[in-house]
Amino acid sequence: MSAIGAKVRPLLVAIVGSGPSGFYACEALLKSELAVKVNMIERLPVPYGLVRSGVAPDHPKLKQAIQVYARIAESPDFRLLANVNVGKDLSVAELSETHDAVIFANGAESDRKLGIPGEDLDGSHTATEFVGWYNGHPDYRERKFDLTSETAVIIGQGNVAADVARILAKSIDELKHTDIAEHALDALAESKIREIYVVGRRGPAQVKFTPKELREFENLELCHAQIDPKEMLLNPESESELEDKGNSSQRKIYQQLSKLAEIDNVDKARICHFTFLKSPQKLIGTDHLEKVVFEHNQLSGEALRQSARGTGETFELNTALLFRSIGYRGVAMPGLPFDEKNGLIPNKDGRIYENGSALPGLYVTGWIKRGPTGIIGTNRADSVATIQSLLDDLQTLDCGTEKSGADGVCKLLQTRNVRYVSFNEWEKIDQSEIDRGKPKDKPREKYTYIDEMLDLLG
């Protein structure tokens, strides 16, 4: 029999997940010198993961990354099987039986909890669900957010927290020509929010916003940013962190925050406060969130390893709306080991590990591999590294029989009445969304229910 990866016997790889890390893994495989066939399996009927449902609607340029993925999908060696849930419609074992290798690129669907009393009160939400909701993700279509609250509190100091704050801060005029989901636009039109608080547990020298995201707060129609200049004062370790040669990006971020702190005498309907050194201790309310109690922190530890320590002093904010934005979190995949502490699949160089040894033919890339860090492009280097491991393992992937690949998978799905969606069919949904957006001068009007998407296809 021919060697695996020869033209007459292509390497058969299944990739679970159709977000950036999945597509970059596919790209690296197709660029290799081997003959490869890639079958990409996606839970929703629509691809592209967080580029479709995570990137904010007012950041359309970032979504152009999709053009790269659409090009990759044009390859005759690529096939999409969407609307297929690995773990439910198909097992990991079945994927292994039908392919030479399986790469898990299924990301981080859940979120980190604060772990404080009252966290599950009505009115306490996650950024994950709010972002999914305004981006039309079917899983979050039916969520409700009480936008009659005059105050909104966001816990977190990263770009997702900035996105949540900015979408709450923007006017309907600023949002109505984006691809924001219609139900969200309608709900935001009724918003009574006047004050937004973006709260972090460490100081202004440790925030994870990027300068560009912060700069956007200088130019909002209805909302001005506010930072108490006293909060910009730094302890000696933070000062030395900012002077560190390797930390110049953090210095730029601090400079941008300082610019926002200089804003004064502005009279806009909404204010977005950025405030530091506070951790939520408990959420208070009877049936619904009414108040957040924070503890003031101080920083301790060496420079570049500063951590927040409670001081015992508290600070309270009345609010009926809170979003925790302290990180996405991976979810266990039935049939695979899971690192509960870090919310990812245990691995080394992209090979899945269990009890100290690599599981043959099983790989990971993206957030389920390294945790929910980095931006779209970070996944490219990550996926290239995973594919390198896979190619290094090539001989061990050959177990002597030719696998059935997509044919095998489709047979199983058909017997289970799973209506898988092809890339061509996604293109129908895509075009229909674009057409629906035209009369509203929006780039697209997304379908937000799976039934709608499948009904369109017939």
Added chain:
Amino acid sequence: MTTIVTENCKSCRFTDCVTVCPVECFHFDDDMLYIDPDVCIDCSACIPECPVEAIFEVDDLPEGKEKWIEINAEKAAELPVCEDQMDPLPGAEERKTELGF
């Protein structure tokens, strides 16, 4: 809006930036890298990766470096895409030290 490679890249060409570019917008010659402004999506993934801080967002471009906006656009239009990491140019490490990094 775009992102611009400036003079510190000359004679270094580490290409750490290329590994994290989501859209393959870097082009190269024997001297340095250039960003195609029509393909760049302003994600800023490249900026912190450069060992010699050669890359800036156009809004952040320090005074005196404006000429690089046109140079990046012109050069990217005529040069091939840099698809993968390449070895740095000979002398890159010395140049990096010279530049203070």
